[in-house]
Amino acid sequence: MFARSTFRAAQPLRMHARRFATETGPSAAQTAKPAAAAAPKTAATPPPPPPSPSGGGGNATTYVLGAAVLGGGAYYYSTLSGGAKGSAASKQPAQAAFTGGDQGFLSLKLAEVVDVNHNTKRFRFELPEKNQVPGLPIASAVLTKFKGEGDEKATLRPYTPINDENEPGYVELLVKQYPGGPMSTHIHNLQPGQTLDIKGPLPKYAWAENKHDHIGLIAGGTGITPMFQLARGIFQNANDKTKVTVVFGNVSKEDILLKKELEELENTYPQRFRAFYVLDKAPKDWQGNTGFITKDLLKTVLPEPKSENIKIFVCGPPGLMKAISGNKVSPKDQGELSGALQELGYSKDQVYKF
Ligand SMILES: Cc1cc2nc3c(=O)[nH]c(=O)nc-3n(C[C@H](O)[C@H](O)[C@H](O)COP(=O)(O)OP(=O)(O)OC[C@H]3O[C@@H](n4cnc5c(N)ncnc54)[C@H](O)[C@@H]3O)c2cc1C
Numbered sequence: 001m002f003a004r005s006t007f008r009a010a011q012p013l014r015m016h017a018r019r020f021a022t023e024t025g026p027s028a029a030q031t032a033k034p035a036a037a038a039a040p041k042t043a044a045t046p047p048p049p050p051p052s053p054s055g056g057g058g059n060a061t062t063y064v065l066g067a068a069v070l071g072g073g074a075y076y077y078s079t080l081s082g083g084a085k086g087s088a089a090s091k092q093p094a095q096a097a098f099t100g101g102d103q104g105f106l107s108l109k110l111a112e113v114v115d116v117n118h119n120t121k122r123f124r125f126e127l128p129e130k131n132q133v134p135g136l137p138i139a140s141a142v143l144t145k146f147k148g149e150g151d152e153k154a155t156l157r158p159y160t161p162i163n164d165e166n167e168p169g170y171v172e173l174l175v176k177q178y179p180g181g182p183m184s185t186h187i188h189n190l191q192p193g194q195t196l197d198i199k200g201p202l203p204k205y206a207w208a209e210n211k212h213d214h215i216g217l218i219a220g221g222t223g224i225t226p227m228f229q230l231a232r233g234i235f236q237n238a239n240d241k242t243k244v245t246v247v248f249g250n251v252s253k254e255d256i257l258l259k260k261e262l263e264e265l266e267n268t269y270p271q272r273f274r275a276f277y278v279l280d281k282a283p284k285d286w287q288g289n290t291g292f293i294t295k296d297l298l299k300t301v302l303p304e305p306k307s308e309n310i311k312i313f314v315c316g317p318p319g320l321m322k323a324i325s326g327n328k329v330s331p332k333d334q335g336e337l338s339g340a341l342q343e344l345g346y347s348k349d350q351v352y353k354f
Helices: 012-016 182-189 221-236 259-268 295-301 318-324 339-343
Strands: 075-078 092-095 106-115 120-126 140-146 155-159 170-176 195-203 214-220 243-250 273-279 310-315 351-353
Touching: 120 195, 140 170, 140 182, 155 170, 155 182, 170 182, 170 221, 214 221, 214 295, 214 318, 221 243, 221 259, 221 310, 243 259, 243 295, 259 273, 273 295, 295 339, 310 318, 318 339
Parallel strands: 214 243, 214 310, 243 273, 310 351
Antiparallel strands: 075 092, 106 120, 106 195, 120 170, 140 155, 140 195
16 A cells, blocks of 8 residues: 555445555455456656646746757657567657747648537547657647637637557547637547647646656546546556556446546556546445535545655646635636645645646
């Protein structure tokens, strides 16, 4: 067990929530059975960290986009030959497509659209060159832009790609459509062959291997995408031993995005990765948590605030942010910590709001 040695609560969930596979006995909080046991993966070499060592956020429209380190000459190792990730034989240099600085927007062709649920789709865009990789540092997003007919100004929105930043050929976005939302509607209306303007990276929290011993990722809805990027980056790096606990809130079971990918992580790294799912409208047979993400649940499953080197990340709709950590003031200003995390004793420095 890597979290608290003493359980502080009495309910069955709480009795087991901090247990990982190194412990005996089932975990009531292990709510979803993985679809299939995934074979252990060989770690890939992660991309180099972004220029700033700090974990600060930034405004999508005012970011200086990672110019220096990710300049045109930046190279990443990828699995171009299809071999095991990270094995010396398979490593070939690949150029990053998103180099920031004065690169501007890339007009990327939509190659494929996959329906995920009633309001969410995956969009796979081709990078300019087949052997290029996205090359985004972890954690960072991309910025999309479009100007509709008659629009005075272009619409700009950030998204966190969900495919491997070291995988060649494409960048993939998972986009939920909001009624009346200009960008999500525009992207959902795109047909394969059409293009979208995308630039990056928009640096977020600069991750470096073993930066923290244990991190908690609290997400709601599409807020899971930056969390998944972070978790994937950690587990692709064999040298990174960080433990990861996810608390993921959604309205219904169908809304749980990236469930298969999260289950694969849980199956492959049971001693270091745990995910707890919370549904507002749970079906009768739901064995996970119901309602909203509560202080009690967080107290039970997250690493303790008094632990030495932990970080809690939060990303979700304004209501969730307000209840859990307080909203960001702006992309550059994390604002004060409030809500459940503050009440549980976490300090502002221990929390990062995406
Ligand atoms: C760093 C970062 C990464 C992001 N990554 C993703 C991603 O991977 N996938 C994705 O689908 N979105 C992501 N988003 C949200 C995305 O940038 C847009 O805000 C979203 O697609 C809505 O844009 P829109 O122009 O369609 O609607 P808007 O005009 O921006 O909003 C339309 C309506 O939807 C509401 N709304 C907007 N965003 C949210 C939200 N997140 N939760 C609940 N209600 C909301 C608004 O309050 C408004 O009522 C991310 C945001 C940030 C800051």
